[in-house]
Amino acid sequence: MNVLTENWDTYWEGFLGTVKLTAVSAVLALLLGVFVAACRVSPVKPMRVFGGVWVNILRNTPLTLLFFAVVLGLPRFGVVLPFFTFAVLALGCYTSAFVCEAVRAGINTVPTGQGEAARSLGMTFGQTLGLIVLPQAFRSVIPPLGSTMIALAKNSAIAGAFSVVELLGTYRTLSELGFNIVWTFVWIAVGYLIITLSISLVFGLMEKHWEVAR
Amino acid sequence: MTGPVTGPATATVTLEPERKGKAKVEQASALYDPPGPRALARHRLYGILALVVFAGILAWIGYKLVDTGQFAADKWNPFTYQGIQDLLLRGLGNTLRAFVWAAVLSLALGTVLAAGRLSDHRVVRWAATAVVEFFRAMPVLVMIFFVFVALKTEPRVALITGLTLYNGSVLAEVFRAGVHAVPRGQREAAYALGMRKTQVMTYVLIPQGVRTMLPAIVSQLVVALKDTSLGYLISYEEFLYAGKQVATNLDYGLPFIPVVMVIAPVYIGMCMLLSGLATWLDRRGRRSARTSG
Missing domain, CATH: 1.10.3720.10 (MetI-like)
Structure with missing residues (x-):
């Protein structure tokens, strides 16, 4: 117990770091993921191909390799950014592939008639997708998005090894200070449980809130 | 989307799902009609624009790679x-x-x-x-x-x-x-x-x-x-x-x-x-x- 109380500041900093990293990467992943999903269902073939390549490559890339390439590779390239930004880029792009697949599966659940009706009203592809199909897909996309976001929060632990302040990285400071290593990890585990459980709670509430009997 | 659609085109699109890439074609029909001549031309234009953008990005990456000397022999020699x-x-x-x-x-x-x-x-x-x-x-x-x-x-x-x-x-x-x-x-x-x-x-x-x-x-x-x-x-x-x-x-x-x-x-x-x-x-x-x- 005193491992936590004596190092409250270190833990709090790490906890906030993980939350911040998860939140910022989640925004990037959602925006990018929806965009790539739109590409994948668009009538323009090069964009469909782009979406497919993006998803297939990122889904099959180990995240550690992606971090390695972004954090250590990009600076050789003349791109120098803070480590936090690099981590957000790696996590956001990686997760966007999973978001894209979730959104695409959601789009498939919307009855065809909705799109047909929208088009018969003269809506364009963008209008059909943005005003009619996506809002309806949103509902069925919430549960898979929730598990994607939980995976994102868990994956953010890798950033700690690439010089970003986050929860798992705190173990290094604490073990240097000579605190009991088992208890250090117990409190780190509790921190992650708090984060993952609150994400699943939020998504559960969202699911309930937008639940509509069809 | 343009209204008039040629008959045979629709028929093949709706028949195809049975054989290949079911999800893709189904989606396609959910979000847009089989394009007519004008829509086809527009899609082609968008496609070319997208290709230009992607080619531009790839070219920039390639330029950066060469510019920062990533293809220099001393960096690739170790692999031999x-x-x-x-x-x-x-x-x-x-x-x-x-x-x-x-x-x-x-x-x-x-x-x-x-x-x-x-x-x-x-x-x-x-x-x-x-x-x-x-x-x-x-x-x-x-x-x-x-x-x-x-x-x-x-x-x-x-x-x-x-x-x-x-x-x-x-x-x-x-x-x-x-x-x-x-x-x-x-x-x-x-x-x-x-x-x-x-x-x-x-x-x-x-x-x-x-x-x-x-x-x-x-x-x-x-x-x-x-x-x-x-x-x-x-x-x-x-x-x-x-x-x-x-x-x-x-x-x-x-x-x-x-x-x-x-x-x-x-x-x-x-x-x-x-x-x-x-x-x-x-x-x-x-x-x-x-x-x-």
Whole structure:
């Protein structure tokens, strides 16, 4: 117990770091993921191909390799950014592939008639997708998005090894200070449980809130 | 979208789903009509614009690569040395070894945990549920670091243990879902024939459940394969770690980008092969299910 109380500041900093990293990467992943999903269902073939390549490559890339390439590779390239930004880029792009697949599966659940009706009203592809199909897909996309976001929060632990302040990285400071290593990890585990459980709670509430009997 | 549509075009589009890429064509019909001549011209224009943008991005990357001297001979020379090739191949071997160990052990652990979750005894069920839920909610890296730092094992053991605990727990859920997905009548019929619970499981439920589980199992193995690269963070001499050893060598001019260009395709290729297997199994399983039902 005193491992936590004596190092409250270190833990709090790490906890906030993980939350911040998860939140910022989640925004990037959602925006990018929806965009790539739109590409994948668009009538323009090069964009469909782009979406497919993006998803297939990122889904099959180990995240550690992606971090390695972004954090250590990009600076050789003349791109120098803070480590936090690099981590957000790696996590956001990686997760966007999973978001894209979730959104695409959601789009498939919307009855065809909705799109047909929208088009018969003269809506364009963008209008059909943005005003009619996506809002309806949103509902069925919430549960898979929730598990994607939980995976994102868990994956953010890798950033700690690439010089970003986050929860798992705190173990290094604490073990240097000579605190009991088992208890250090117990409190780190509790921190992650708090984060993952609150994400699943939020998504559960969202699911309930937008639940509509069809 | 333009209104008039030629007849035959619509017919082929609606007939096609039966044979190939079902989801894609279905979506296409949900979001846009088969384009008429004007829409086709517009799509072609957008397509060319998109191609120009992508080509521009690729060209910029290529320019940057050349500009920062990533194709300089001294950065690529190391890959022709026997020692470096051996180092990389040894790394790849270690990656595959860790993957096979983790795969086998997590399948075993998953079976045990799934059996626990399906147990008739409440205590066993609760214990198994607690274990599964805990390890699924933890980042794999926390477990790997815990085993590595707190239990002071060698990196290989830490990596395999961490991967086994995490993937085993996920697989337990896959197994459980697969057994539950078998129609209830099968179980009832088996019990009615006087089979014991073990017999019902091994002779009736598991053989039928495996077909629906197989794609999910293979997808989870892809995750395990990808996560072997976490060994890099605890200095297990796997593929990425070997790559880093080459990349941080000053004598070779710090060839980070060449190293990424060499090891990324190998990693991605291996994972894509396995993912492809999962997709193939999924499609095959679904087709045979449709013909039988």
